[in-house]
Amino acid sequence: MDGSVLPTEAGIGAPVRRHEDKRLLRGLGRYTEDEVPPGALHAVFLRSPHAAARILSIDTTDAREMPGVRGILTGADIAGLRPLPCAVPRALPGGAPMPRPPYRALAVEAVAHVGDPVALVAADTAAQARDAAEAIVVDWETRPAVTEAAAALAPGAPEVWPGLAPGNLAFEWKLGDHAAVAAAIAGAAHVVSLDFRISRVVGAFMEPRAAVAWHDPAEGRFTLRSGVQGAHPVRDELAAILGIPASSLRVISPDMGGAFGLRGQPTQEHAALLFAARALGRPIRWTADRTEGMQSDPHGRDTHNRVELALSAEGDFLALRVETAANLGAYLALMGPHASTNNLGGLAGVYRTPRIAATVRGAFTNTQPLAPYRGAGRPEATYAIERAIDVAASRLGVDRIELRRRNLIPREAMPYKTGLIFTYDSGDFARGMAMAVEAADLPGFPARRAASEARGMRRGLGVANAIEISAGPPRTPAPESAEIRVNADGSATFLLGTHNHGQGHETVFRQMAASMLGLAPEMVRIVAGDTDAVSQGRGSFGSRTMVAGGTAVARASERIIERGRRIAARLLECDEGDIEFTPLPGGRFAVAGTDKGVTLAQVAAAAHAPGPLPPGEDGGLTAQTMAAPGDATFPNGCHLCEVEVDPETGRITLDRYTVADDVGTVVNPLLMHGQIHGGIAQGFGQAVMEEARFDAESGQFLAASFMDYALPRAGDLPEFEVLSNPQPTATNPIGAKGAGEAGTVGALPAVISAICDALGVEHLDMPATPERVWAALQDARR
Known part of the structure; x- marks a missing residue:
């Protein structure tokens, strides 16, 4: 160990640069x-x-x-x-x-x-x-072929699987008290409804x-x-x-x-x-x-939807009803129905809506199978409630932000049982929204809008409160594995059931090793993605790695320390109960109230030698676990963005973007910001340009190259301002909530909200391409 990076500088919470970039950026990756x-x-x-x-x-x-x-x-x-x-x-x-x-x-x-x-x-x-x-x-x-869910479920549509799936119906999935929701809608002072499309996207790895x-x-x-x-x-x-x-x-x-889930x-x-x-x-x-x-490749998203929001005369949310036709493709992939059915609890958003009901009808079509895609139903659920709120604010003539603020779940109500499935354990939604509003300089928006208009442009402000579930399912979260092997020289190998496909896991798990065991980064080797090397595991998806994988690493670390105490007690000739372990700096077992102690490296050396071990103690210093967090977690945030629209061409420019996110304990601020940035970019891409299109008659795929399928580039994106509103959860040892999908969940509704505000229309379906934006402007002028 050369001591160039001290564990105190590389533990949980430190903005450590990605360890894996040393090889990936030099062409040394192994694909x-x-x-x-x-x-x-x-x-x-x-x-x-x-x-x-x-x-x-x-x-x-x-x-x-x-x-x-x-x-x-x-x-x-x-x-x-x-x-x-x-x-x-x-x-x-x-x-x-x-x-x-x-x-x-x-x-x-x-x-x-x-x-x-x-x-x-x-x-x-x-x-x-x-x-x-x-x-x-x-x-x-x-x-004959059919490629859209709504068309496939219509009477007389060509059947993808004649005799097996009449009417192309794969399933009907209902959640919530539909009778209570219908009664609330019938008796409400205000009811707003909106039909909208969540477009189909390609993963574009x-x-x-x-x-x-x-x-x-x-x-x-x-x-x-x-x-x-x-x-x-x-x-x-x-x-x-x-x-x-x-x-x-x-x-x-x-x-x-x-x-991205695919x-x-x-x-x-x-x-x-x-x-x-x-x-x-x-x-x-x-x-x-x-x-x-x-x-x-499997595709993502692709639903037709109708949302209804009932409000009291004072603007309180009373009930929400959503009906969805979900495109499953021609076949049922491993998790094909998951995105459209398993995360419907997100329809509650961060609001006190007491009654929520949802109906999803899955449809077979002559298209590629659908699979979970970054967010896997979470962006779709957030989009439904957030677009409904914007429409309600427009029709009721009230401020969009104030309507949201009025209905937020207060922090003191935690844990809070929502109107559909989820119980939020922690969160301060009002604080996050206030942080985003202040950082986005809303009082200065009218002046920025006037400046845009002076240049012949239109400026719009978008807002969305996002929440998602990570490391689920709720109440019975899936476990994850971790094995730690400490070698005789004090170095260690972490064998993990999670998988790094771009998120920076090799970095954050080293940070955990520093904070939990006092190991310097260069003393830790990370092994994952090999069923012969790692005995078991579930993998990385659903923003679960820091929650589930972190729980497993914490449990294995505790077992290393527990075993290390027994060995240290023998080396220091004292009772095991008198031994205290301090991870930083360097990892040290010491006799309580004295300066007598041994390092983790010394304990590891003793563990690999036959003499110093207590009688009956196995050799080596290893620990293995398959552990689950106590429950799922609920990352959340408030997104505010501003766009400029050129009315002559319909071109959209994303000018400002602010987000205040609660991902619980932040293990690495740099990587957390990177995850949020990437998620926003994917959400923006789907909102304004990405669309997997098919010819309605032949079923031919019309977006089979990057000449036909547009992706956002760096020049399309502004500097993002990402604020942290950490409200650690007690459901796992780290207090983390997950960050991998948070950016996308909020970006879709926030960007569309801003575009609609700029155009002066209630709604515009994604993708808001220049052609669609220009056409919407022409319609508004008539």
């Missing part, structure tokens, strides 16, 4: 294709050009004779593989289980969306595999999906190397698909250039490649190009 077994074949998938078609025949004769081709597999060849699972069961009206179309690794008999894979070609080079794939002749019988698979015939064991959010759950699901024990499959998830599941390509590796007796590799990925 999926950076480590490929020698002799690996290249795979190319032949994909359907049609959104809906029967496969009458597949002729691979000529393709098999082409140079370099080592094998071609079709759906008939791998019929023994089980279909990909769905882990979110839902029911039809009346209680019958939802229909489950066969989600196969390669399509058999029919395809249900553009990009559905029908054959795998393996060759010595990628070019040879592509040429052979183009030589395969498929005889198609095309069928920095690194396209990729995988390498191989099979060891001597051991009868598979290995899959692929960037996924949870190596262990993906291993378990793939093992079931292959019909093998989980111990016969190793999953390695290396560095990954983004995930890489938390086994895929068709995973299953097909593993089968091919065994069938062909060679390792096999595959990397999607950008267009292939956009046609085959």
Whole structure:
């Protein structure tokens, strides 16, 4: 240990720069294709050009004779593989289980969306595999397609799965007291309603999906190397698909250039490649190009909605009702129904609405399957309540911020049981809103608006209060694993069940090691994403890592200290009860009230030596746990933004953005701000430019490249002002609430709110492209 960074400077709360950037920014990252077994074949998938078609025949004769081709597999060849699972069961009206179309690794008999894979070609080079794939002749019988949820559920719509899912209905999910909500709405002084669309988006990862698979015939064991959010759950699901024990499959998830929830599941390509590796007796590799990925990656969001908000004559919220048609795509992905049903508690927002009810109808369409995407239902829920409040303020002629303030849940009411599902354990919503309002300089807004108008521009102010659930489900949060191995020299290896795909986990877990055990960052090695190295784990999703993973690290650290006390007591010749541990600086066990003590490194050295250990004590200094936090947490914040609109072109400029966020204990302010920044950027992108569009008649995907699918750039974003309103939770040892999705949850409604204010309209559906904005301005002038 060179002492260049003291633990006191690198513990919880310190703005430590990302440790992993030392390698990632120098090109030393290890991504999926950076480590490929020698002799690996290249795979190319032949994909359907049609959104809906029967496969009458597949002729691979000529393709098999082409140079370099080592094998071609079709759906008939791998019929023994089980279909990909769905882990979110839902029911039809009346209680019958939802229909489950066969989600196969390669399509058999029919395809249900553009990009559905029908054959795998393996060759010595990628070019040879592509040429052979183009030589395969498929005889198609095309069928009518439907791509939007509302259209799919309408009478007479083409059926995606005739005979299996009549009317394309996958499920109907209801929550809340619908009768009480209906009565409250009927008797309210004011009722406002709004129909709105949450658009479909593409994940647009920095690194396209990729995988390498191989099979060891001597051991009868598979290995899959692929960037996924949870190596262990993906291993378990793939093992079931292959019909093998989980111990016969190793999953390695290396560095990954983004995930956002869409890489938390086994895929068709995973299953097909593993089968091919065994069938062909060679390792096999595959990397999607950008267009292939956009046609085959899971998509996010995509709902049609109606919200109704009932208010008293004084402006108190009385009831909220939301009806949603949710697009699930052609197949049910592992967590397909999750986003539209599992986080509906967020409809309560930060408000005292006593009665809330929601109905969600899931629809099959001829589109890619849907999966959770950054927020997974949380942004959609917040959008519903926040847009309804804006519309109510407009129709009642009251100030938007004052209407919100009037209905906020007060801090002294915590814990607070909301009108739907959630019970908030902590939070000071009024303080966060006041912080954001002050920092955003609302008194100066009229002058800024006047200055914009003087330049021929329009300026609008947007506001949204956001809240989300992290590390759920509520009351029974999922556990996470951590194992700590302290070596004889005092260095340590942390083996974690969570997974870092860009968030900075390698940094924050070192900070925890500093604060809990007194370990300097350079003395800690982080291992994750390998089912052979890490015994168990759930992965990273749902803003859970600091809450669930932090709980596991805290518990394992406590066990290290508990064992260390016994060893220290023997070394210091005193009772174990007299030993105190102080993590900073350096980690020290000492006899209470004296200067006698030993360091953690000295205790570790003794633990690895046969002599100093107490009788019956096992050698080594390790601890392992699979622990869950006491409950879910509820990060929250207030977002205020200002946009300028050019009325001649419809172009939107995001000029100012302020957010006051409560993510509980802030482990690293730099990384927390980065997570909020990134979330805002994704929310802004969906609000003004991102849209996965399909041709309504043919079902063709119209946004299959970055020439057709717009993403925000650095120049589109201002400097963000991120304020911290920490209200630590008692549900986990760190007091953290999660930060990964908070920015997106608030950005969607805040940005649309600002655009509507600038245009002088009640609502404009996302994405607010220049064309739509210009058209809205023309309509307003008529």
